[in-house]
Amino acid sequence: MTSDASGANPVDQPGAGVEPLRYSAFTHDPAGGNPAGIVLDASGLDAAAMLAVAARIGYSETAFVTGRDDAARRFKVRYFSPLDEVAFCGHATIALAVALAERLGPGELVLDTPAGEIAVATGVDDGGAVLATLTSVPARSRPASDAELDATLKALGWSADDLDPALPPHVAFAGNDHLVLAAASRARLADLDYDFDGLTEVMRRHAWTTVHLVWRESPEHFHARDPFPVGGVVEDPATGAAAAAFGGYLRALGLVTAPARITIRQGEDMGRPSDLLIDVDPESERTRVTGQAVPIG
The missing domain is CATH 3.10.310.10 (Diaminopimelate Epimerase; Chain A, domain 1)
Structure with a gap:
């Protein structure tokens, strides 16, 4: 043996x-x-x-x-x-x-x-x-601090001008914490080349599971990317926990005024396209996340 x-x-x-x-x-x-x-x-x-x-x-x-x-x-x-x-x-x-x-x-x-x-x-x-x-468990969301934002932007190699001012940075929770940052353009979201060790340090300091980077194509359709260096993974192709937290983010900002289904397209830029559906109700603290799964091999 x-x-x-x-x-x-x-x-x-x-x-x-x-x-x-x-x-x-x-x-x-x-x-x-x-x-x-x-x-x-x-x-x-x-x-x-x-x-x-x-x-x-x-x-x-x-x-x-x-x-x-x-x-x-x-x-x-x-x-x-x-x-x-x-x-x-x-x-x-x-x-x-x-x-x-x-x-x-x-x-x-x-x-x-x-x-x-x-x-x-x-x-x-x-x-x-x-x-x-x-x-999900009850979701919540709060504005990110200047210190949290500045350290994350430095690790990502982004500037404040790369962000969508209509979707402010938040730390959102639905079982664990995720920093939500909205890119101003699809091109900015597609160009992801970050400091792995630097972002790991920032995320460990604040106990974030992923950084949920999004771009809003329409009120019901978002694109997302999720760096996950604290898990030893450069990027997650589909992040249901972050999607659930994002539902709380949308509700906290008043961007959902009636029960709505939101589509999140993730993984496209890394060659593993994924589709997540979230149901957000302004009267409920919980997000519903829907998807299918298939065996590998």
Whole structure:
């Protein structure tokens, strides 16, 4: 039996032998969307083992089911990037819900996450694809401080003139925090070449999960990019948690005056196009995020 460079036996490494499922979320094409790992039975894994599995997979997030009651359709879930645990991940939630619906049948699911209880409705569309809609924890949004903004713009290599003055910088939350910055043009959004270590330091200082960069094509259609250096990933191709937080941002700014469905196109500039649908109601603190997911390989 072989050993790794450290002299340890591979089967003795945390998470060795766990074979996760691999799904891509917010797409109908495995070559698009955001890949997520899924471990349907992680009851025997501790945090170190789950982190090791997530690092081995290398996707931005892996969802681990650490407890389950199939009859009640209730599941305890934790999420890990290759570098750390996160309280909530939207695309891995959509991927997990689709995988569960394919095995248990469509219907309502409840996920107990470190961020709180997440209800997910699953169903089948006319083409036979499974769709999942998660309902976020209460979302909120506050203006970003000058210090937060200045440090982030420096790391991005952007200036204040690159921002859309009609969509002010905010820190938005729907399970974890995301800095929302609106680009003044599609070209500015497309030209993303940032200081990885510099942005990592800023994000760790403020405990942000991603920086949610958006461009408004119309009131109902946005484009987005999400640097995720704190997770060891240059960019996330589809970020359901940021989309949920963005719903709270739109509500906080009064940009949604009646129940509305907003389309977010993400991942296009990195060759993994993704489509996220968010439902925002000015009378509700929660955002609903809808997408499908497909197995990879």
